[in-house]
Amino acid sequence: EQYDWLFESLVDFAVENEINLNSPKIITDFELAEINASQYAFLGVTNKTYFFYLEQNAWKRIQCYGLARTDAWFSLKIKYLLALAFLSPQKILSAFNILKPEISEEAKNLVLWLEETYVLVYESLGLGIPRTQNAVEG
Template identity: 35%
Template structure:
């Protein structure tokens, strides 16, 4: 159909095949959204692909205040089938979406002003490369998930879940709470927490320091949105 587009960039190689699906109408809606959400799902992907990658746009309800987050909803507008979690494939999807918008002569094809995603560096780098003018924001929920995986990785899971000693859990939560400080106070507060951390806690601190890209973190809870700058 003229109103739809499908981009297949596999060049006959199933191991590197990327397929992007969308419609002209969805692109028109997407490029009117100031905020996009980029999300990958592994469990429901067809067996010859690793994941379904979705681009959602924050759509304001008709007649509502564009500045009121309670009047907006995130709609899935573009879908892609990816063979990996490699940065090159995320970049390809975003490039194809931008090219399709230009081909359909959709207005405001400069792209979003804000992009929210999780802590996957491949997605973050791809978004920065294709839409360099957009502010990248990271989800606070995913920050918590990523931090807990680090706790498990360095062997602190048992101490973290100890009901008799919450010191590890409290230390991790204190570090996560830095996301809610003004950006210019985060590094000093981080250094302060690192200085007072007991030796048993310290393996986690440098891991977290090196794991966080310089982006803003934002918390989403239902329709309520709270900004949490982080660097």
């Protein structure tokens, strides 16, 4: 609901100030709610995301769930999960299902969070799309 309000307010502001928001692309975080709200507010827009945000938010969750440690094997398995974002859409589900049993039971909340909250990054890493927002942040 917050994202819906945000994008509706942005559209209202643009209309009131005669600003054209007809861009073919919008850049957002990886959250599905944010992506859905942006696509609803800006019909026909192509959504682009950054892998950096997926890593950053995953690290916050790892800390939140008390999983931050120096276990190299566990760290590698988490990197495998994040790397799913680079697979073609058709391969993600089968690869995820292969990796899921390899993740320790204590990390099931992290796996569930990744499964429910985040989406594919494959298309956002295409040619001509910057991998960070640094280009627009000045």
